[in-house]
Amino acid sequence: MDLFLLFIATLLAMIIINILFKYFFANPKEKNTLVPPGTFGLPIIGETIHFLVSLYYGLVHEFVQERTKKYNSNVFKTSILGQKVVVFSGPNANKFIFTRGNKLLIGWRPNSVQKLFPSTSFVPIEHDTKRAQNVMSYFLNSQNVETLINTMDYMSHTHLENHWKGNNEVIVYDLVKLFTFILSIRVFMGIENSDKILNLYEKFNIFSRGLLVLDINFPGTTFYKAMKVGKELRKEMKAIIEKRRKELLENPNLSKVDVLTQVINEKDENGKCMSEVEMIDKLFGFIIGSYHTTGTAITLIMKYLEEKNEFFNDIVQEQNEISRNMMPREVLCWNDIQKMKKTWNFVNEVLRDTPILQGTFREVVEDITYDGFLIPKGWKIYLSVGATQKNGEYFPNPTKFDPSRFEGNGLVPYTSIPFGGGQKMCPGKEFARIMILVFLHHVLKKFRWEAKVPSEKILCPFFLVPVPTNGYPVTLYNV
Template sequence: MQETEIDLLFLFLFLSLLLILTVMLAFSIRLVFSGKDQLPPGRTGFPIVGETLEFMSMGRKGTPEKFFKERMAKYSPEVFKTSLIAEKTVVFCGASGNKFLFSNENKLVTSWWPRSIEKIFPSSTQTSTYEELLKMRNLLLRFLKPEALQKYVGTMDVVARSHLDTHWNNHKKVTVFPLAKNYTFTLACRLFLSVENPTQIARFSDPFHLLLAGVLSVPINFPGTRFNKAINATRTIRKELIRIIRQRTADLGAEIAIPGNDILSHMLITTDDNGQFMKEMDIADKIIGLLIAGHDTSSAAITFILKYLAEFPKVYDKVLQEVEELAMEKKGEDLLNWEDLKKMKYCWNVVNEVLRMVPPVQGTFREAVTDFTYAGFSIPKGWKLYWSANTTHKNPKYFSEPEKFEPSRFEGNGPIPFSHVPFGGGPRMCPGKEYARLEILVFMYNIVRRFKWEKVILDEKIVIDPMPRLAHGLPIRLHPH
C-alpha cells in the first residue's frame, strides 16, 4: 500500500470512529435530557448556603414573591430547582403544582421539617412516625372541627371583649401586633390548656417570638444566634408546660379536672396501641407546636386586616355595616354564636383577600419518598420539595391585578381550586383553619364596632421573617365610635 492510501484508510477509520462516538454522545445526551432523567432547570447557588440568603433577603425586603417570580420566568413556570437551608430543593409552582403535592401526600411525597426544628424539638422528631402524626391529627380534628368549635364561640367573644376593655379602651394610640398576639395567645391557652391566669400565661408567652424566629434559621448553636435563642426559649416554655402538665395530671387523678375537656387533658388520658401514655416531654413539644400554630398565624392575619381596613375606608364601612346589622339582631349584650359568624360573609371575603395579599404561612416543605416525574422532569428520591402561596397569590394568571386589594374576588365561586392556599391543602391542610376563622371574625366584630383607626406610619415596611409582620408592629390612632 502506498502512503497516500494508508493515510486515507486511517482518515476513514478515524472519521468512522468519530461518527460512532458522536452518535453515542448524542444518544447519551438525549437520555440525560429526556423526561426520564432531566432534573428541573434552575441553579443551586453556593455550596451549602445555596440560594437561602437570597430567599431570606427578598422576604425581609417584603417581596418574597420576587424570588419565585424571577425563577419561574427564567427557568419554568411549573417547577424549578434550587437549594434552600442546605437542601437540594425543587419548587413546585402554580395551582397545578399545589394540586400535585397536596394530592400525592403519603404516596409520592411526605412532610419534612428543616434540621433546625429537629434540634429545637428533639423528643418530638424521635417519636413522630407517620402513624403518630396521623393520630395527632385525628386528635386535633376532634377538637377543631366545626361541630366541636361551635361551643367555643361564646368563650372567644368573652376573651375578645375582655382584651379590648383592658388593652384598647381609653387609649389614643396602640401598637397592633403585640396586642393581637396577646389576644390569640390568651385564647389558645384558655381553649387548649384551660389556663386563664394572666400571670401564668405571661410566664411563657414572651419567649414564643424568639422560638418562632429560630425555627427556620441556620442551625448554628452559638450564643447570640437566632437558633441558640430559640433552643433556650423552648427550654423555658417546656419547663413551664411540664409544670402545668404535672398539675393537670394530679387534678385528673383527684377528679378535679374534667377528662377530655381540652386537648391537654385528652393527651394525658389517651394511651397508644400498647397501652402506654405519652411522655411529658412529647406532650409539651406537641402543645408548643399547637400554641405556635394557634396564635402566631392568626395574630399576623389580624394585624394585616387592621392595616388594610385603615387603608381602604370603603371596605371598612362595608365591614362596619355588616357587623352593625348583625348586632341589631342580637338582644342586649348577648354573646356571639355560631350562626352569627356564618352571616359575616363580607368580613370573611376581606379576611381571604388579606390572606391572599400576605399569607401568614409562606409555604412548607415536603420530601420525595420515591423517584417520580413531574412536568417532564425527574424528581429524585430524597430531594426536598417546596410549595409557596406566592406562586399563585400574586400571579396575574390566577388573580387579575394581583397587587390590588379587592375582597369581591371571593364572591360567588371565588378563585380557581388550588390557587388560594393560605391554609395549604390535601390531607395536610391546616386542621386549625376553622378555629382561625372563628377567632378572627370574633375579633373583627368587636374591634370594628368599637373603633375606627388610622395608621401612624403611612408606608410601614412589610418584613417576612419567617412570618409576615410590619416593621414597627402597626402603630395606629384610635377613634372610638
C-alpha cells in the same frame, strides 16, 4: 438591618463549613437528564442569599416568578441552604403536594426545628399532622364550638376594654399578639393566672425566634437562647401535664374540654398514648401556630381595612346588622359567625395578597416524576404559596385588592391555600377563622383607627411571619 446582614454572613459561613466535605467527596453529578430546568447557582452557596433576602422582604413569589418565566416552567431546580431543591408553584403543584404526594414526600424540617422539637426525630410529620387533626376536630365539634365562641367573645371584649379603651394610641401587633396568646393558653391549657400567662408569653417569644435560624448553640446566639428557654418551658409544661393527669385520675368526668385534656387522652390506632415529649411538642406547636399566625393575620387585616377604605363600610354594615339581629342576646354564636361572609371574603383576600406563610418544604423519599421531570430521592421540594396567589393566570389583575374573588362558587381549587389543603389542611384553620371573626366584630363595634406610619413596610423577622416594621401603631377613635 445590620443584624440581618450579620445573620446572612454567619449563615453562609456555616453552610460552607457544614457541607464542604460533602460537596467535594460526594458525587454531585446527576445521571438523569430529565431533572427540571434551572441552576444550582454558586458552588456550595447556591441561590441561598437571593432566596433568604426575598424571604425576609416577603418577596419569595418574585424569586419564583422570575425563574418560572426564565425557564418557562412551573417546576425548576435550585440550591438553597446547601440542599438541592425543586421549586413548585401553581394549583396542580398545590394539589399534588397536599393530596397525591402523601406517600412520595415527607415534611422537611430545618435542623433548628428538629432540635427545638425533639419528638420530630421519631414522629413522622404526617403522623404528627393526623394526631393534631384528631385533637382539634374533637375540640371544635358541634358540642364544644359554642362554648369556644362564648369564651372568645368574652375575652375579646375584656381585652379591648382593658388594653385599648382609654388609649389614644396603641401598637396593634403587640396587643393583638398578646391577646391571641392569652386566649390560646386559656382555651388550650385551661390556664387563667395572669402572671403565669405573661411569664409563658415572654418565654414563647424567645423560643419561637429560634425556629428558622442557624442551629448554632453558642451563648449569645438566637438559637442558644431558644434552646435554653425551651428547657425551662418543657419543665413547666411537664408540671402542667402531671397536674392535669392527676385531676383526670381523681375525676374521670372532669369537665375540662380543652386541648391539653385531648392531647393526654389521644391514642393511636394501637391504643397507645403519646409520650411526654410528643405531648409537650404538640402543645408547643398548637400554641405557637395559634398566637403567631393568627395575631399576624389580625394585624394585617386591620391594616388593610384602614388602607382599603372602599370596603370598610360594607364590612361595618355587615357586623352592625349581626349585632342588631343578636338583640337581646349579647354573645356571638355559631350562626352569627356563619353570617360574616363579606368579612371573611375580605380576610381571604388579605391572606392571598400577603401570605402568612410564603411556602413549605418537603423531602422526596423515592424517585418521583412530576410534570414530566424526574426528582431524585433525597432532593427537597419548596412549594411557593405566593407565586400562585399572585399569578394573573389564576387571579386576574393580581395586584388589585378584590375580595369579590371569593364570592359565589369561589376560586379554582388549590389556587389560594392560606391554610393548606386536602389531607394537609391546617388543623387549626377553623379555630383561627373563629378567633379572627370574633375579634374583628368587637374591634369594629368599639373603634376606628388611623395609621401613625402611612405605607408602613411589612417584613418577615426571623423568617417567620410578615409583620409591619413598627408593629402598626395607630391612633384610636371610639365609635
